[in-house]
Amino acid sequence: GAGVSQSPSNKVTEKGKDVELRCDPISGHTALYWYRQSLGQGLEFLIYFQGNSAPDKSGLPSDRFSAERTGGSVSTLTIQRTQQEDSAVYLCASSVQGSYGYTFGSGTRLTVV
Amino acid sequence: DAKTTQPPSMDCAEGRAANLPCNHSTISGNEYVYWYRQIHSQGPQYIIHGLKNNETNEMASLIITEDRKSSTLILPHATLRDTAVYYCIVRVASSGNTPLVFGKGTRLSVIA
Numbered sequence A: 001g002a003g004v005s006q007s008p009s010n011k012v013t014e015k016g017k018d019v020e021l022r023c024d025p026i027s028g029h030t031a032l033y034w035y036r037q038s039l040g041q042g043l044e045f046l047i048y049f050q051g052n053s054a055p056d057k058s059g060l061p062s063d064r065f066s067a068e069r070t071g072g073s074v075s076t077l078t079i080q081r082t083q084q085e086d087s088a089v090y091l092c093a094s095s096v097q098g099s100y101g102y103t104f105g106s107g108t109r110l111t112v113v
Numbered sequence B: 001d002a003k004t005t006q007p008p009s010m011d012c013a014e015g016r017a018a019n020l021p022c023n024h025s026t027i028s029g030n031e032y033v034y035w036y037r038q039i040h041s042q043g044p045q046y047i048i049h050g051l052k053n054n055e056t057n058e059m060a061s062l063i064i065t066e067d068r069k070s071s072t073l074i075l076p077h078a079t080l081r082d083t084a085v086y087y088c089i090v091r092v093a094s095s096g097n098t099p100l101v102f103g104k105g106t107r108l109s110v111i112a
Helices: none
Strands: A005-007 A010-013 A019-024 A031-037 A044-050 A065-069 A075-079 A088-095 A108-112 B009-013 B018-023 B031-038 B045-050 B061-064 B070-075 B084-092 B106-111
Touching: A005 A088, A010 A019, A019 A088, A019 A108, A031 A075, A044 A065, A044 A075, A075 A088, B009 B018, B018 B031, B018 B084, B018 B106, B031 B061, B045 B061, B045 B070, B070 B084
Parallel strands: A010 A108, B009 B106
Antiparallel strands: A005 A019, A019 A075, A031 A044, A031 A088, A065 A075, A088 A108, B018 B070, B031 B045, B031 B084, B061 B070, B084 B106
16 A cells, blocks of 8 residues: 555553554565554654564563564554553554655554543 | 754744754764654654755755754745644664654644
């Protein structure tokens, strides 16, 4: 596609449930990043993937968060046993290796009730 | 990566130039200045970047001082659609794909 696609655009879940968020990067972009943005706050880095290298998980806030990237393309961010503080917009971006220009998706707004 | 300082908010009249400042006094010789913006309810969007020369593209101009300790992003004729949070980021270009670190940015409000 022409841009980074994220789904769902909105997700409401009950506290304690698991959720999966999907990111479809731009074809040919080898780097993929996940960020989250809580209401009124800045962007918080979570994890990034580069080609076949081991992902940089240094931003994941707890072991309830995990992500995978299959076939170097689509990525899924999984949050287990969701908590209310997980409520945020989760943003995915992709880029060509070594590029400065990230392309962001429109995000998934997660609300934990 | 060097730290940047931006004013939390600015106003600009529609049709006038918006000049957004950024201080990066600890910038090192191999660090570039990048600008992104985030319009409400959207993901951030790349605007422009530069090392030491002034840069211009279809979106904006970037003016970097000779000592490189500060820079200004200029939107020459601001429109209501330019209302957004603008992020100034300093980063070594050769740092591969290490993730961009976004600060709090400047919230620009363009007023009719």
